[in-house]
Every structure is written in structure tokens, then in C-alpha cells.
Amino acid sequence: xxxxxxxxxxxxxxxxxxxxxxxxxxxxxxxxxxxxxxxxxxxxxxxxxxxxxxxxxxxxxxxxxxxxxxxxxxxxxxxxxxxxxxxxxxxxxxxxxxxxxxxxxxxxxxxxxxxxxxxxxxxxxxxxxxxxxxxxxxxxxxxxxxxxxxxxxxxxxxxxxxxxxxxxxxxxxxxxxxxxxxxxxxxxxxxxxxxxxxxxxxxxxxxxxxxxxxxxxxxxxxxxxxxxxxxxxxxxxxxxxxxxxxxxxxxxxxxxxxxxxxxxxxxxxxxxxxxxxxxxxxxxxxxxxxxxxxxxxxxxxxxxxxxxxxxxxxxxxxxxxxxxxxxxxxxxxxxxxxxxxxxxxxxxxxxxxxxxxxxxxxxxxxxxxxxxxxxxxxxxxxxxxxxxxxxxxx
Amino acid sequence: xxxxxxxxxxxxxxxxxxxxxxxxxxxxxxxxxxxxxxxxxxxxxxxxxxxxxxxxxxxxxxxxxxxxxxxxxxxxxxxxxxxxxxxxxxxxxxxxxxxxxxxxxxxxxxxxxxxxxxxxxxxxxxxxxxxxxxxxxxxxxxxxxxxxxxxxxxxxxxxxxxxxxxxxxxxxxxxxxxxxxxxxxxxxxxxxxxxxxxxxxxxxxxxxxxxxxxxxxxxxxxxxxxx
Numbered sequence: 001x002x003x004x005x006x007x008x009x010x011x012x013x014x015x016x017x018x019x020x021x022x023x024x025x026x027x028x029x030x031x032x033x034x035x036x037x038x039x040x041x042x043x044x045x046x047x048x049x050x051x052x053x054x055x056x057x058x059x060x061x062x063x064x065x066x067x068x069x070x071x072x073x074x075x076x077x078x079x080x081x082x083x084x085x086x087x088x089x090x091x092x093x094x095x096x097x098x099x100x101x102x103x104x105x106x107x108x109x110x111x112x113x114x115x116x117x118x119x120x121x122x123x124x125x126x127x128x129x130x131x132x133x134x135x136x137x138x139x140x141x142x143x144x145x146x147x148x149x150x151x152x153x154x155x156x157x158x159x160x161x162x163x164x165x166x167x168x169x170x171x172x173x174x175x176x177x178x179x180x181x182x183x184x185x186x187x188x189x190x191x192x193x194x195x196x197x198x199x200x201x202x203x204x205x206x207x208x209x210x211x212x213x214x215x216x217x218x219x220x221x222x223x224x225x226x227x228x229x230x231x232x233x234x235x236x237x238x239x240x241x242x243x244x245x246x247x248x249x250x251x252x253x254x255x256x257x258x259x260x261x262x263x264x265x266x267x268x269x270x271x272x273x274x275x276x277x278x279x280x281x282x283x284x285x286x287x288x289x290x291x292x293x294x295x296x297x298x299x300x301x302x303x304x305x306x307x308x309x310x311x312x313x314x315x316x317x318x319x320x321x322x323x324x325x326x327x328x329x330x331x332x333x334x335x336x337x338x339x340x341x342x343x344x345x346x347x348x349x350x351x352x353x354x355x356x357x358x359x360x361x362x363x364x365x366x367x368x369x370x371x372x373x374x375x376x377x378x379x380x381x382x383x384x385x386x387x388x389x390x391x392x393x394x
Numbered sequence: 395x396x397x398x399x400x401x402x403x404x405x406x407x408x409x410x411x412x413x414x415x416x417x418x419x420x421x422x423x424x425x426x427x428x429x430x431x432x433x434x435x436x437x438x439x440x441x442x443x444x445x446x447x448x449x450x451x452x453x454x455x456x457x458x459x460x461x462x463x464x465x466x467x468x469x470x471x472x473x474x475x476x477x478x479x480x481x482x483x484x485x486x487x488x489x490x491x492x493x494x495x496x497x498x499x500x501x502x503x504x505x506x507x508x509x510x511x512x513x514x515x516x517x518x519x520x521x522x523x524x525x526x527x528x529x530x531x532x533x534x535x536x537x538x539x540x541x542x543x544x545x546x547x548x549x550x551x552x553x554x555x556x557x558x559x560x561x562x563x564x565x566x567x568x569x570x571x572x573x574x575x576x577x578x579x580x581x582x583x584x585x586x587x588x589x590x591x592x593x594x595x596x597x598x599x600x601x602x603x604x605x606x607x608x609x610x611x612x613x614x615x616x617x618x619x620x621x
Contacts, residue, residue: 001503001504001506002503002506002508005503005509016491300487301489303487304487304489304500305500305504306472306475307446307448307475307481307487308475308476308481308500308501308504308548308552309472309473309475309476309477309501309504309505309552310472310504311468311469311472311473311504312468312469312472313469314504386449387448387449388443388448388449391448391483391487
């Protein structure tokens with residue numbers, strides 16, 4: 001028997017029982033659709049985290065005290081401005097190093113108030129974090145040196161505090177201290193649900209005085225290229241550890257930060273896909289059930305086909321193709337439903353959904369495999385019938 | 395052409411052995427015309443199944459054109475059925491929801507013929523049984539006599555050497571039955587195809603040149619039949 005002929009026979013057998021075929025397919029549709037949809041949600045969440053971390057800039061190393069493990073006491077940084085200088089010297093380019101001492105404060109202009117994350121830093125921010133300004137200029141090394149009270153506003157407080165006028169040259173008050181606005185940052189959006197535009201940059205020296213501290217919380221270094229990240233990570237770790245043998249420091253890459261979250265979300269995606277996979281197996285059992293019914297209903301047809309010359313493999317192929325046709329058409333519909341569902345979830349909820357090629361390919365492959373796996377037994381049962389017995393079946 | 399030598403067939407039904415055939419010798423010649431008679435349960439359908447390669451004997455030998463087919467595999471036997479034998483059944487065994495022309499073309503599917511070639515040969519076969527005007531009709535749209543003629547066309551389409559018919563008139567009224575018997579006689583005369591019919595009806599058997607009778611799985615000698 002030709003393969004095209006076998007396909008035609010399988011298709012006609014399914015069409016002869018439209019309702020039954022449809023309901024059996026529905027089980028596969030639900031299974032495949034949920035695999036595609038849940039994997040899309042899991043991948044979407046991971047993409048969101050990845051792009052959040054990457055929006056901080058590229059090739060960045062973070063120096064922070066303590067070690068990142070659950071239950072460890074929060075460590076207060078003993079880093080100071082001299083460490084910023086040491087790191088700059090060690091990597092041979094101080095322009096790639098930024099310090100940070102940060103605190104949440106309220107900025108006021110007249111009666112207007114805005115909650116801001118005051119970040120005391122140095123003039124290197126635009127370079128290290130690939131940031132641009134929408135107005136004015138960032139403060140200079142001289143401003144940091146002389147502890148000048150100048151500020152660069154984030155896009156959000158600039159709008160809140162100066163809704164109808166140009167903020168450049170105006171004064172704002174933070175913690176009772178007046179700062180003169182010299183620039184406004186370009187908008188960066190949200191990462192991890194945090195509005196990153198609620199920022200306010202001031203010279204690190206001015207911030208230390210404002211907060212009454214002598215430390216910096218952390219140091220960020222931009223490596224010149226991805227290949228040099230590991231090398232610089234080692235240099236920085238060495239410098240910081242030598243300067244502060246009494247405290248443990250971590251030098252983390254973005255990869256390190258992504259690694260933990262990414263692994264968690266990866267496992268979550270896998271768990272979701274497995275749960276969806278169970279429903280696919282249930283769908284497969286439905287296919288097997290219906291195929292067994294179909295084989296026993298058509299016992300006489302099988303007997304006749306064998307009487308007129310069908311070989312064992314002709315009958316096997318006929319019923320196997322019928323099962324595979326069921327699951328493949330169910331799989332295609334399921335993929336479309338899953339993609340539609342993912343798009344809908346992306347539209348209607350804050351959960352992003354990313355349809356991944358591999359999950360669609362996997363769902364399709366699995367639906368073929370389910371058809372073969374759950375179709376083989378009924379098909380073998382059909383193929384092994386003795387023609388004389390099958391013809392007499394009532 | 396087909397030779398059964400001391401064939402026996404034993405079934406096990408619910409643990410009880412049933413000896414359906416017990417050492418039967420029979421030869422079907424080319425262009426033969428034979429009726430196998432006997433009461434129900436005498437083993438005549440079992441014998442017909444063996445002659446057509448639908449079943450295997452428990453013991454004894456079966457030869458097709460001198461070639462022993464007893465040891466053939468399932469698939470080799472299927473090929474023999476496809477080439478040499480045409481079956482006609484009491485209850486027609488047509489596929490429902492399938493046109494007459496597709497039903498007749500079914501054996502050609504397993505010869506690997508394409509659709510148009512099958513259609514051409516099936517149409518010819520249907521015309522030769524007087525159903526050239528019923529090509530697209532489904533079994534449910536045909537009378538019993540017409541259905542049996544479709545089944546005969548299906549048996550003929552492969553141009554077999556032998557037609558095996560199991561009570562071909564059993565489900566038909568007497569007029570349709572008569573037409574079917576005339577058709578079988580004509581096919582034998584015109585095409586030289588051997589026709590072997592199983593029947594319990596002496597009136598039907600009388601239409602065939604040779605008549606053999608089975609009783610309890612054994613052939614009854616012709617001399618005893620008359621008595």
C-alpha cells in the first residue's frame with residue numbers, strides 16, 4: 001500500500017466519526033496548548049529578569065560586601081573612596097569605575113515632593129552604565145572633588161517636581177540641604193517592578209556628608225569587553241581583599257546575578273511544562289482508548305482487508321497513521337491555541353509571555369510521539385488479527 | 395491447481411478442542427466448478443478458508459500450483475490471496491460509507507496501484523457484473539443482489555484463478571440469488587476461473603459440475619451421498 005493512500009484512509013476514518021475524533025483530539029489540544037502556554041509564561045518571566053539585569057548596562061562587575069546567601073547577616077560596607085581609587089588604579093582606567101552610596105529620600109521643590117533614590121556617585125556614571133542625559137550635563141570630577149551640591153534628576157522626579165518649567169539651574173531640597181539641578185537623565189523604564197527613573201544623582205562626597213557616613217555601599221566597574229570580565233573580576237577581588245582582609249567581599253558579574261534567578265525560573269518553567277505534560281499523557285490515553293474501540297469496531301474491515309491481500313504492516317500502518325493523524329491535528333490546533341493564549345496573557349496581565357520555538361517544536365514532536373506510543377498497541381492488535389476470525393466477528 | 399492433502403483443522407474453543415476438519419483430500423482444477431455441501435458445523439467454511447489461504451491447516455499440506463504454502467509467512471500468504479484467490483462472502487463484507495468503485499478497487503490498493511489505475515480496473519469489473527451504472531453508490535444505497543455483485547466484482551478485479559464463495563446466495567431473495575449463480579456460471583465459462591461454492595442448499599449445489607459433501611469434518615464418498 002502506498003503511503004499517500006494510507007494517509008487518505010486514515011483521514012477518512014477520522015472524518016467518518018467527526019464528533020468522536022474531535023473529542024479525542026480535544027484531549028491532545030488541551031495538553032499541547034498548556035505546554036506551549038505555560039512554557040511561554042515561564043520563558044517570558046525569565047526574559048523579563050534577563051532584560052532587567054542587562055538594562056543596567058553591559059559587562060558590569062559589582063563589588064559588594066558579604067556573601068549572598070540566605071540567613072547571612074547583612075553586612076555594612078567598609079569600602080571607602082580610597083577603594084574606588086585603588087580599583088581604578090588596578091584596572092588602569094578610573095573612568096570605568098563608579099562608586100555608590102545610596103538612600104531613599106524625599107526631594108522637595110516648594111510644596112512639591114518626590115520620593116527619590118539618592119545615589120551619591122562620581123562623574124563616571126554615564127560611561128559605566130551607558131546612560132544619556134535628556135537635558136543639561138552630568139557633574140564633573142571637580143564637582144566630586146569639591147563636594148559641590150549639584151544634582152542630576154531622574155526622569156520621574158524631574159516631571160513631578162518641575163511639571164511646567166525647565167529644572168536646569170533650579171534648586172531642590174533633600175534632607176534639608178539645597179542642591180542645584182544641572183542635568184536630567186534620559187528615561188530607562190522599569191526593572192523588576194522598580195521604577196528606575198525615580199533617581200537622583202549627586203556627587204558621592206556631597207552624599208556622604210548628607211547621610212553622615214564615610215563609606216561607599218558598593219563599586220561598579222565596567223569591563224572593556226565580555227572577554228575581559230573574568231580577568232578584571234580577579235584583579236578587583238585581589239585589590240579589595242588585600243585592602244580589607246577583615247571583611248568578605250563579593251565581586252559579582254551580571255551573569256552571577258542572572259545565574260541564580262535564571263536557574264530558579266528555569267526550574268519553574270520545567271515544573272510547569274511537566275504538569276502540562278501530564279495532561280498530554282492523559283490525552284494520549286484517550287487516543288489509545290478510542291483507537292482500541294475503532295479497531296474492535298472495524299474487526300471485519302480488517303479481516304476483509306487481509307483477505308484481499310493486506311499485509312501485517314499495511315494494517316499496522318493504517319491504524320498507526322490514524323492515531324498519529326489524531327494527535328498531530330490535535331497538536332497543531334493545540335499549538336495555535338497555546339500561542340493565542342500566550343498572546344492573550346501578554347496583553348491582559350502583567351505576566352509577559354514569550355513563545356519559544358523549542359516549546360512549539362517540542363509540543364509538536366511530543367504529539368507525534370504520543371500518537372505513535374499510544375497508537376502502536378491498538379494497531380498491533382489490529383495487524384495481528386487472523387483474517388478468518390476477524391471476518392466472522394459479530 | 396489447489397491441492398489439499400490430508401488437511402485437518404483443530405480449534406480450541408474455551409479450552410475444548412474442536413476438530414473442524416479431519417484428514418480431507420481435495421483438488422480444485424483450473425476452471426473447476428464445485429459445490430461443497432454439508433450440514434452446518436460440518437467444516438465446509440473451514441475448508442473453503444484453507445483453500446483460499448485465509449487459514450492454515452493444523453496438519454496436512456496445501457499446494458498452490460504444486461507449491462507448498464503451508465510454511466509461508468503471513469505476508470507471503472497475503473500476497474497469494476491477493477494474486478490467486480477472490481473471495482465472496484454470504485454477508486458481502488463491503489466497506490460501509492465507501493463507493494462501489496472504491497470497494498471493488500480495494501484489493502488493488504495492496505498491489506500498490508495508483509488511484510486512476512484502480513478506478514479504471516474497478517469500473518471494468520463493475521461493468522462486467524452489470525453494475526456500470528452504480529459506480530458511486532454506497533452499499534447502503536444498493537439492493538442485496540447488487541451488493542453481492544459488487545463483492546463479486548471485487549473478487550474478480552485481481553483476475554484470480556479461483557473464486558471462493560461462502561453461501562453467496564444465503565442472504566438474497568431467490569431472484570437475486572438466481573442472478574448471482576448465473577453470473578458465477580458465466581464467469582467460469584467466459585474467463586475460465588474456477589468457482590468453488592459452499593452451500594447447504596441442494597438446489598444451489600445442483601448448478602455445479604462437481605459436488606462434494608462434508609460431514610463432521612470428513613469428506614463423504616460420492617457413492618454414499620446418493621443414499
